[in-house]
Amino acid sequence: MVNGKGSRGRGGAPRRGGPARPVAAGRARPAKKSVSRPAPPPREEPRTFVLGAVPGATPGKWIDLWRERMPHVSLELREITVEHQRAAIDDLDAALVRLPLAASEDLHVIEIYEEQPVVVMSTDSELTAADELALADLAGQVVIAAADDVLHVVVPDAVPPAFAPPGDTAQAIATVATGVGVVIVPMSLARAHRRRDVEYRILRDGPVSTVALAWLRENTTPDVEAFVGVVRGRTARSSR
Template sequence: MHKLRVTYVAGVVPGKWIDRFTERYPQIELSVQRLDEGDPLAALASDDADVVFVRFATGENPRDDTRHVIPLYAETEVVCAAKDHDIEYLDQSVSAAELAEFEHLDLADYPVAVGGVAMAMEVVSSGGFVARMPMSLARLHARKDVIYREVHDGEPTQIGVAWLKDTEKSEMIDEFIGVVRGRSANSSRQGSVRAKQQQGSAKTKRATQTGSGKSGKAKPQGKAKPRKRR
């Protein structure tokens, strides 16, 4: 069985794409892994993944000569704070200026080894600090004692899907990217559909050529009957 390895950053919810792909291509085995720390693009370079879902700053697409990166959707930035913190009583959307007076945590100071984002949220719940992050991460690590508000002039991020340009699994990857981008099973942009269409066209062409090459003998015409004289 063919195998496709997919890695995604925390906050991405690839379940619908995985289910749709598995249903459409049961002959391909999918290996799916969430990456809570590190650069998923490094997994491509080291051949530890065939397709990765990556997070990057808006306007800073990491595509280059070796890989494709297609933006999928934007993520809103939020600020997380303890319940009953002053931020809870601000509007549903706050500005970066309003947040300047509060002590901020840096998520980079919370690697997986010390608990990652979950540990950062626990510190936030104590009330002494706030933390800014993509909304998807805030939802993933949601706590009853932590609230979040959208930062309307914050730094939005993008989620994109990336894969190498030169790979032996190009056909499988093309099918997976098609599912992620919402192509139907019969879309002519899918490689498998194009292949079937080309095969069908070739068969039709051969059948047409074979039919036009048949020869047949002309039917003999009967002799004209002599006209009777009156």
């Protein structure tokens, strides 16, 4: 029954304020997922990579790339002689050498490039009239071989020098500059000892000189592998 005093519910209990509403519970927030982050790479300790190089080797572009990619590893360049290049490798991380190199199972050797042989002569020599030379063109010439000669070219009908071999290539070229004889060397050595009083011409049928990278197999470190990658033209992201 409905009367003016309001309605009653089941059992005669008065209703207050209309039908009961459920109490709104607070919104449940989803649990935060833990994001696993990779551990930061270990901090690189400063160190030095020691590279040997024979005269005439030109590692400049590789050294520039190394400094860009490996700023935490300084590169020290040491000049070594061809005569003692094998012994020098034992005290180096790697070395740019000239082949042939005494065969050894404890060495790793990678051929990099070949150099053309050239004939160095005085600017007054009649040989400068040619753009290129052949061994036959050197018949009757005094062919000087320095003590550090790396090509060991045998020239048919050449005139042997009447003096002791110069101590090194620089001395041999200085002798040639006076108008005495010619010297046969890899092109890089002719450029390294360039003088105003000498010129050089390519010896088209002479032996090439091969420059290689060599290191001890037991010293194959990540730094050595990184330098091999630089020499072989790999990009910074390419795999070994």
